[in-house]
Amino acid sequence: MTDSQKSDETLASAPANETETTATPAEDSSPAEDSSPAEVTNPGPGAEDAPATEDAPAPGIQAGEPNADGQKSTAESPVPTPAKRPAPSPAAFAARPKATPSAAAPAPAIVSSAAALAEAARWGRVEGDGHVFLTLDGEEHPVGQYPGVSADEALGYFARKYDDIVAQIVLLEQRVSSKAPSTDMQKTVTHLREQLAEGNMVGDLRAAEGRLDTLVAKIVDLEKSEKAEHDAVRAAELAAREAIVAEAEEIAGHDPAQIQWKTSSGRMNELFESWKVAQKSGVRLGRSNEDALWKRFRAARTVFDRHRRAYFSQLDSNNSTAKAAKEKLIAEAEALSASTDWGYAAGEYRRLMDEWKASPRASRKDDDALWARFRAAQDVFFTHRQAANEEIDQEYGANLVVKEELLAEANTLxxxxxxxxxxxxxxxxxxxxxxxxxxxxADMGRIEAGLRKVEDAVRHAEDENWKRSNPETKARTNSALSQLESAITGLKDDLAKAEKAGDQRKIKAAQEALDARQAWLEQLERSASELA
Incomplete structure (x- = not known):
């Protein structure tokens, strides 16, 4: 469909149902000078159905034939002929409105407002036979022909084509100013330029082209802004993906013997879900970037999964070994549970407990179950021993009364x-x-401790008595007393000589030595009196 056909369809859908006629663009400024048949355009879908009027031009005047004045014309006159239309489809027939019972007369052509006609008259004119011309850059260019209507209607028809273009330009300007997505904006500008270039309208085409030039510059700026925003979003998305991959690589690089597998597995699954959401709804990063990041992420997940499988495989092996060792200890414990050799069995249970503590742990669930069985075997033995001890305690109750009386007697000492x-x-x-x-x-410790206290007191009194009556101690004490007394006598003589000589230094030294020996003598005399 040509642009003129699109415009004609717009005209045909107007509420006023403008009369549709054939518009024939002329090639020269005057119909009399046209030497070839004029091109015929289709102003509307129903142009060929418009009734012929008596004012319609004659079918045509051949060159050399006499005209009404009896003179031969030197050139053929333009003959308006309807353009052939393609056969309408069944859908087009179905879309047509149903005819009313009383057929109405064809609606008159839309008459533009006086202001619009005045503006159009600045840029075009109409000749008597319906030919319309556009004034562009001081020159007239044929636009088309709208015969059978008034000059205002013919001019208004081609002016409305220009108004349609202006309306599309205004809409595009609004989209640019509101920063709508710039997709297909340049394509729209190109399409509008092509329509203006066809020249089948009347208006200020240069002004429209200038507005399109301004729009092109604004669209370029808008595209740059959108590209910058898209690059920023893409950079943020790339950083987010890089963070996901880096964290996955960090988790995969941990020592398998020290990693917390439950927490790490959950985090790795969260990272994978984040990756899927980003890939599904995020900005595309380019095939090369996405492939490189995915390869790294997949490699990290593969390493992590391999380490996890190896760890749990080894853990299962260790659990099996630990279970076997503890099953053996449980068997020994259960064999001892019926023993009545209380001392021997209790010692064996202590040994089994030490081996249990030294054995490796199985899984938490298995270890708890094994410990319950081991503890149950111990409980059987110690329950039996407790019952036996309670029977014995009942037999020993009378003995306790006797020993408590003996303990009271011992405390009187x-x-x-x-x-x-x-x-x-x-x-x-x-x-x-x-x-x-x-x-x-239950009373053994208390009773034995009470008697032991009395025994310790008697033993201490005996030791003190021995110290006082020991001959060796007495002899050593008497010898020390004799030595000190001799030393004190010598010091007194030295002090007397120093005082006589007036030697203060010797007097001081002799006095200090004498005082020390006298203190020792007093202490030994007290010890000797205690021994006596």
């Missing part, structure tokens, strides 16, 4: 006044203590 009598009484208490027998286990 304190403090020790007569060592010989205290030793004799304590020996009697000991003999009866052994005859009384065992006491309940």
């Amino acid at each position: 304190l403090p020790i006044k007569d060592l010989t009598a205290a030793k004799k009484a304590l020996q009697s208490i000991r003999d009866r203590w052994e005859e009384a027998g065992k006491v309940p286990r």
Whole structure:
């Protein structure tokens, strides 16, 4: 469909249902000078259906034939002929409105406003036969022909084509000023330029071209701005993807023996979900960038998965070894649970417990189950031993009463006044203590500690008595006393000589030595009196 056909369809859809006729663009400024048939354009879809009028031009005047004045014309006159239209499709027939019962007369052509006609008259004119001319850069150019209507209607028809172009320019200016997406804006400008270049309209074409030139510059700026924004978004998206890959590589690079697998696996899954969301709804980074990042990300995930599989495989092997070792300990513990050899079995259970602590741990679930079985075997043994001890404690209850009486008797010996009598009484208490027998286990420590306190007191009194009556101690004390007394006598003589000589230094030294020996003598005399 040509541009003129698009404009004609717009005209045909106007509310006023403008009368559609054939517009024939002339090639010269005057129809009389046209030497070839004029090109015929289709002003509207129903142009060929318009009824012929009596004022329509004659079919044509051949060159050399006489005209109404009896003279031959030197050139052929332009003959308006309707352009052939393609056969309408069934859909076009269906889209047409149904005819009303009473057919209305064809609507008159749209008459433009006086202001619009005045503006159009600045840029074009109409001849009597309907030919319309455009004044452009001081020269007239044929636009087309609209026969059978008034000059104003013919001029208004071609002016409205220009107004359609201006309306599209205004719409494009609004899109640019509102910073709408610049997609296809340059294509729209090119299309409008092509329509203006056809010259089948009346208006200020140079002004429209100037506005398009201004739009081109603004569209270029808008495209640059959009590109800058797109580059910024792309850079941010690239940084986000790079951060995802870097974190995945960091997780994959950890020591498999120290990594927290549950936390790390969850984080790796989160990174993968973030990658999928970014790839689905984020900005495209270019095939090379996306492929390079994906290869790194996939490699990190592969390494992490390989380490995880190896770790858990080794962990399963260790768990199997630990379970086997602890199963053996459990078997021994269960075999000892029925033993009545309380001392031996208790020692074996302590050994088994030490081996259990030294054994490697299995998985938490398995280890808890194994420990429950091991503990249950111990509980069976110690429950039986506790029951046996309770029976024994009931038998030893009478013995406890006897020993508590003996302990009260032993406490009457304190403090020790007569060592010989205290030793004799304590020996009697000991003999009866052994005859009384065992006491309940819960009271054994208390009873034994009470008697031990009395025994320690008697032993301490005996040691003190020995120190006082030891002959060797007495001899050593007497020898020291004799030596000190001799030394004191010599120092007194030295002091007397120094005082006689008036030597103050010797007097001071002799006096200090004399005072020290006298202090020692007093201490030894007190010790000797205590031994006596």
